[in-house]
Amino acid sequence: xLAVAVLAAGKGTRMKSDLxxxxxxxxxxxxxxxxxxxxxxxxxxxxxxxxGHQAEWVESTLAADAGxxxxxxxxxxxxxxxxQQLLDPLAGFDGDLLVLNGDVPLLRPETLEMLLSRxxxxxxxxxxxxxxxxxxxxxxxxxxxxxxxxxxxxxHRDCNDEQRRIDLINAGIYCxxxxxxxxxxxxxxxxxxxxxxxxxxxxxxxxxAMHVEVADADELNGINDRLQLAQCEAVLQQRLREHWxxxxxxxxxxxxxxxxxxTRFGRDVVVEPQCHFRGAAVIGEGCRIGPGxxxxxxxxxxxxxxxxxxxxxxxxxxxxAIGPYAQLRPGAELAAGCRVGNFVEIKNSTLASGVKxxxxxxxxxxxxxxxxxxxxxxxTANYDGVRKHRTVIGAGSKTGANSVLVAPITLGExxxxxxxxxxxxxxxxxxxxxGRARQLVRDHWQGPS
Ligand code: UD1
Ligand code: CA
Numbered sequence: 001x002l003a004v005a006v007l008a009a010g011k012g013t014r015m016k017s018d019l020x021x022x023x024x025x026x027x028x029x030x031x032x033x034x035x036x037x038x039x040x041x042x043x044x045x046x047x048x049x050x051x052g053h054q055a056e057w058v059e060s061t062l063a064a065d066a067g068x069x070x071x072x073x074x075x076x077x078x079x080x081x082x083x084q085q086l087l088d089p090l091a092g093f094d095g096d097l098l099v100l101n102g103d104v105p106l107l108r109p110e111t112l113e114m115l116l117s118r119x120x121x122x123x124x125x126x127x128x129x130x131x132x133x134x135x136x137x138x139x140x141x142x143x144x145x146x147x148x149x150x151x152x153x154x155x156h157r158d159c160n161d162e163q164r165r166i167d168l169i170n171a172g173i174y175c176x177x178x179x180x181x182x183x184x185x186x187x188x189x190x191x192x193x194x195x196x197x198x199x200x201x202x203x204x205x206x207x208x209a210m211h212v213e214v215a216d217a218d219e220l221n222g223i224n225d226r227l228q229l230a231q232c233e234a235v236l237q238q239r240l241r242e243h244w245x246x247x248x249x250x251x252x253x254x255x256x257x258x259x260x261x262x263t264r265f266g267r268d269v270v271v272e273p274q275c276h277f278r279g280a281a282v283i284g285e286g287c288r289i290g291p292g293x294x295x296x297x298x299x300x301x302x303x304x305x306x307x308x309x310x311x312x313x314x315x316x317x318x319x320x321a322i323g324p325y326a327q328l329r330p331g332a333e334l335a336a337g338c339r340v341g342n343f344v345e346i347k348n349s350t351l352a353s354g355v356k357x358x359x360x361x362x363x364x365x366x367x368x369x370x371x372x373x374x375x376x377x378x379x380t381a382n383y384d385g386v387r388k389h390r391t392v393i394g395a396g397s398k399t400g401a402n403s404v405l406v407a408p409i410t411l412g413e414x415x416x417x418x419x420x421x422x423x424x425x426x427x428x429x430x431x432x433x434x435g436r437a438r439q440l441v442r443d444h445w446q447g448p449s
Contacts, residue, residue: 001095002044002116003178007082007199008032008102009052009073014225020054022102023061024229027236028260028278031223032058034105036065039098041109042116046093049102050085052076078196079172080188087185093178096120099199101172103223106232111214112173118212119175125206126181128153129171131217138224139169140200142211150209153200157193168213170200171220180206257290266302284318298328301336314346317353335370349380352395364388366405369395369413377402394429 012021022032029037032049039047051058052073059070073085083099090097096119098112111129119127128150130142136156141163143152153170154163184205188197203209214220218235221228240259241251249265251257253273262280265271269283272290279297283289287300292308300311301318309323313330316322320338331348334340338351341358349363352370357363359376365388366380378399380391389407393399397411400419411417412429421435 001093002042002098003046003048003090003093003095004039004042004044004098004100005048005050005071005083005086006032006035006100006102007050007079007172008058009050009055009076009082010103011053011076012103012224015229016226020058021223022058024223026105026223026229026233027240028262030061031105032062032102035100035102035107036062036068038105038107038109039100039112042098042112044098045095046090048086048089050082052082077190078194079199080185080197080201083181083199084185084188084197087182090178090182095178097176097178097181099172099174099176101222104172104220105223106219106221106235107173108216108219111219115173115175115212119210122208122210124208124210125177126150126203127175127210127212128203129173129220130168130211130213131171131220132167132213133169133217134167136167136169139222140172141166142168142170144168144211148210148212150203150211152204153198155192155194155198155200168211169220171214172222173220174199176202176206293323363391365407366391366393368393369397371396373398375399375401375403375417375419379404381406 008022015021015024023030026034047067048069048071050071050073053076055072062068069089071085071089073082115127115129138156140153140155141159142150144150181202184202187205188201190197192198221232223229223232237258241254244265245251248267250270256273257271257275259277260279260281263277264282266283266285268285269287275290275293277295281295281297282299284300284302286303288305293306294310296312298311298314300316303319304316305321307323309326311328314328314332316334317336319336320334322340325342326340327345329347332346334351335353337354339356339358340346343360344357345362347364349366351368354371355368357374361374361378362380364380364382372393381404382388391405391407392410394411394413394415396413397415399417400421402420403417404422406424409423409426411427414430415427416432417423418434418436421433423433423435427433
């Protein structure tokens with residue numbers, strides 16, 4: 001039997017933020033959600049989140065996480081006090097308790113699996129993750145012998161000079177035999193520099209206490225301030241880029257690009273400098289993205305080229321070319337082979353295959369049939385000040401430069417709209433529509449002198 005408890009009640013004073021620390025964003029998720037995700041593969045029978053500081057905010061953020069039990073720690077008197085709150089909900093629980101700090105978000109699932117199997121194989125009362133750090137400042141130091149047995153953990157601020165030189169640090173990730181931990185939890189005291197109840201003090205009360213050192217110390221990075229937040233973001237970004245390079249994506253300037261966990265690439269995608277992928281950004285095979293793109297929660301088909309553009313909550317099918325300087329907003333859906341050029345904005349609109357919107361246009365709440373050619377500067381006037389209305393343009397139609405289509409309006413198939421027209425009425429298929437002032441020319445005109 002396995003229970004997982006995540007400590008997320010602390011204030012996070014060093015963050016200097018209104019947002020609770022465990023809700024700080026990291027690679028498109030939050031600290032605590034990343035921690036919860038790292039232990040999902042262990043399929044624990046119970047999952048408990050200890051909340052306290054701004055508990056309601058944390059709970060409402062995680063409300064959709066079915067089966068997660070919230071345990072309130074009020075007031076917050078330290079990590080040991082936090083785990084004491086489990087004595088009630090876990091009364092009679094017979095198994096291991098994995099305790100994770102809510103601010104250690106880079107843990108790999110494999111590392112937790114390794115911790116659990118080592119703990120179970122050795123039969124220790126507690127097994128904790130450690131690492132050797134060149135700069136262990138701020139972390140609890142682990143006093144251990146060569147056999148991996150831990151006699152104590154001393155917090156940085158409670159260390160004497162000799163202890164401060166220990167480079168083996170406590171990650172705040174522990175696997176306890178719950179019954180043994182429960183027996184010693186009431187013995188904790190506040191005899192330390194912060195006057196708190198420290199979970200780390202239980203290791204001196206439990207035997208045997210073992211530690212397992214991880215190879216990649218980056219995994220154990222704890223986040224206490226914004227500097228460490230940025231460092232963790234950098235580690236995660238590096239991991240994501242490396243993963244996708246191994247999967248066949250070329251980054252011409254990897255360090256200038258950022259990815260989300262939900263980003264997916266097909267093979268032979270080339271990502272040029274300064275591209276950012278957020279949310280579920282799914283990019284097909286053979287695409288060329290960038291330089292300078294933001295792709296946010298969008299699906300892009302195969303062989304699409306996007307240059308200096310923003311694509312957000314939109315769908316772009318195969319063989320389209322976007323940009324430079326285009327913006328595809330939520331609900332833009334482009335079928336295969338469309339061309340959207342410079343200074344074009346498209347919102348909540350469907351473009352059938354082969355549509356061209358090459359220059360300086362706004363297409364909002366519109367449905368464009370196959371091979372429609374939208375002239376430079378065409379605007380769909382979709383908003384009457386109260387409501388949005390749709391514009392429908394049939395297949396093969398062409399709008400002249402600087403056309404304004406005042407919605408609701410339907411143009412049939414094969415319609416031609418003269419340049420500079422403002423159209424307010426429907427146009428049947430095959431017609432020419434002109435809606436502009438007639439040109440006046442006075443020969444030999446003499447202006448006032
Ligand atoms: C803790 C460890 C330290 C370890 C470090 C690793 C203790 C005493 N020290 O120190 O040995 O090296 O983590 O990152 O445990 N929390 C609560 N309730 C509280 C206090 C804290 O839920 O009353 C939660 C916090 O929200 C946080 C986690 O526990 O997620 C760790 O607390 P924090 O104050 O950051 O501990 P550290 O000083 O980093
Ligand atoms: Ca911490």
